Amino acid sequence: MNSKVTIKDVAVRAGCSIATVSRVLNKSGPSSAASREKVIAAAGELGFQFNELGRSLQSQRTRTIGVIVPTLANPVFADAIEGIQATADDSGYQMLLNCANYDPAREEECLSTLLGKQVDAVILTVSDPATSQTLATLRGLELPYCLIFNQNTGDGHPEVGVDNTAAADIVGDVLVTHGHHNVVFVAVRFSTSDRSRQRYAGLCQAMARAGCPEPQLLEVDYEPENLELALAGLLAREPQTTALFASNDMLALACIRGLRALGKTVPDDISVVGFDGISIGDLVDPSLATIVTPGREMGRQAAAMMITALETNGRAPGNSRALSFTFRPGGSLAPRATGTPAGERSLPRRSTSPLHLITNRRSE
Amino acid sequence: MNSKVTIKDVAVRAGCSIATVSRVLNKSGPSSAASREKVIAAAGELGFQFNELGRSLQSQRTRTIGVIVPTLANPVFADAIEGIQATADDSGYQMLLNCANYDPAREEECLSTLLGKQVDAVILTVSDPATSQTLATLRGLELPYCLIFNQNTGDGHPEVGVDNTAAADIVGDVLVTHGHHNVVFVAVRFSTSDRSRQRYAGLCQAMARAGCPEPQLLEVDYEPENLELALAGLLAREPQTTALFASNDMLALACIRGLRALGKTVPDDISVVGFDGISIGDLVDPSLATIVTPGREMGRQAAAMMITALETNGRAPGNSRALSFTFRPGGSLAPRATGTPAGERSLPRRSTSPLHLITNRRSE
DNA sequence: TGGTTGTGTGTAAACGTTTCCAGTATGGTT
């Protein structure tokens, strides 16, 4: 029953050596029927359970996968985590989870802790793959690792994600098709999320192709009052805006609420599109038009990749995967109201402004 | 740089023994300025990092807290996890997370794994504290542990939660105040969640006090079609129902969507109240009337309790805490439409029926 | 009979730490 029963205690009780106990319990070597019986009985009576610390120290493997994500507050990460957990579990692996809060310094700390705990592999999402010290460290180690959500890092890092740029490009097409030519991209953490930047780039690309003015970039935070203020400022300055593209679903929902607070109706006055495809987006009214990404599947595949690497040679084959996504139509996106024929005139550009309205900025 | 640098390597490079290296790096004993300097230099040059496996094996403590929750899909658990993480982190502890999927057998497995990994303490939510084998095991061990979400287990288990019954009682009062006398309690996993049952009990208590008919119990699953079907059946059988009380916010949102699909408007045709207070409930329209529980704070306090127990004597002082909650009004709850004066006549009871409509059932 | 094969077992080394203990200087007293 007690957890401090060791293999030694079992050996004493079974009247044999600890080597025999180990061999029997692990089926890792020859043993007579007699000792098998005695050992198993003794282990059962004492409620013996292996101390994985000793085991891992000896075997140099912990059967633990370290995970670093920005937060659990965004369900899309929670999904991925569940995917990792499920897959790991199936193969007898554990998961050691850390949240880095979109902070590169915290990412490094988390990695350091994980390494100290001797995890066998690491699955992570970083703020900016291009400048990530964490990623550089990882590359220098001979430890399988894999990025999730980060994609197209173009640096040979193993990754499982979706093509954010392509997905956002499609959103752009859809918006144009619906008659939205003056679109604003709303982002939290633009500087600490390469996904945000890729999505903005994809949108810009589609809009440019359609000959529309370059989408404005509105950088906000989640605080409801601030968001409302920012949106109010936006509508005052860019009244011809007919659609918002939010960098993720949570933000999209917050925007819809903010617009509502300003007396605007979605989608009648303004359309909103999100990104991620969290399940809640489908519960609300209006339902959220968004890009659905396979969060859980990402976790699953990343975990599977790590486990394969561990069970075979020991090094991940860098077999990056771009998973497919779909655009999910929703009530938050409607064709532009036909009453006002505006939208084609190009806008005066401002390089900076209060209210976080930032123009033409591509990266931090 | 490499993670397989050991204290031995540092010792060689610094020209001293491993004992000295350990003393210097841990500041755990006397050391000369000269060796301090050499050791620190050597450790830095080699990129040495302690192997926590060796350390833990020796020190008999892992500075790791095991956590078992039902799922991450419900944001309320994600919140708690973040709270645990943050607090643990502040004190240099790690978190080992497992999801048990509302399955008592899985709960046991998870605990077993955690024990194997020699966690220093366990924070968990179980399906049913009264019958939980996991909890029984835990009690027999001398390992600090603490329940979260489970509350009023009445068995002396340390717990940090909210009084579900009292909270649901308040919901009942609010419903009555708003003129809702025919209420249905909608639950997922009624049999695998003591919280659900406590909330139902609280509602029943309040309704009985007000002289209202006993609330019906509608047990459903999350699948949209099934939920819609169940709701349709409910409305057909109990047309006088004016309000739904869902066992948690996610389910409440799903119900609102289901009702919408059936052509009903919330709150005009029927009111809906949730439980948990997830932040999304405040973003949607209508906003969700609900009980707000301090998920993150629960995690924080549970973690703090465990760490205190570990840093002091070693056994949790069983200092259970019932945290406070608040009722948050929301657009999903409105006074009963005055047009139809129904609602007072008592209903014919059925003991069972298709469509999962179950009457007067108090526990599994 | 002597050798080979095989099966079953125990001893002991290793994994990376911490820490007790005994030792060696050094310095300051008597």
Added chain:
DNA sequence: AACCATACTGGAAACGTTTACACACAACCA
């Protein structure tokens, strides 16, 4: 000069495992 603290250091044991190795014993074959 002998003594004793004091400050530092290294050897070695311990934590709980796995596993290489050596040994003992039986059975089999020539």
